[in-house]
Amino acid sequence: MASRQHRGLGSSSSWVAAAADTASWCLALSLVALLLVCSLGPGAGAGAGAGSVVRGAALSARPCEEIYVVAEGETLHSISDKCGDPYILEQNPHVHDPDDVFPGLVIKITPSKPR
Known part of the structure; x- marks a missing residue:
């Protein structure tokens, strides 16, 4: 038992x-x-994730480096003026239409006059 x-x-x-x-x-x-x-x-x-959203004065204060990530509100023309690189389209064959630029797009630039 x-x-x-x-x-x-x-x-x-x-x-x-x-x-x-x-x-x-x-x-x-x-x-x-x-x-x-x-x-x-x-x-x-809220979607902050790894990067931060750049707006206003901080957008124009960003440095021009060889690898550039397009921010909200930027165009190829504004990036070209800011960085002094008139040959952005020639250096980026993956950009087929200069009007089809969106935030987050990675482009190559040759900065000649940093702002």
Whole structure:
């Protein structure tokens, strides 16, 4: 009779151990998820992500580098004037239409007069 009680305790203690193990894994995963969300920083849910939106005076203060990312409100003409590179279309064969320029487009420029 004692062996039945011992066997019953053994199975309930293994069930408790399994539940505790599952709970600890859930807690660990929750903590990792919380750390990841906190590491994104403020405004990450609003689409800030890795880059920031440049507008107004900050747009004209951006440096002209060889690899240039088009910002909102910029045109090839404004970038050409700002950076002093009249040959932007010739250096960027992937830009088929000078009017089809959008924010995030990566272009190559040869800056001659940084602003």
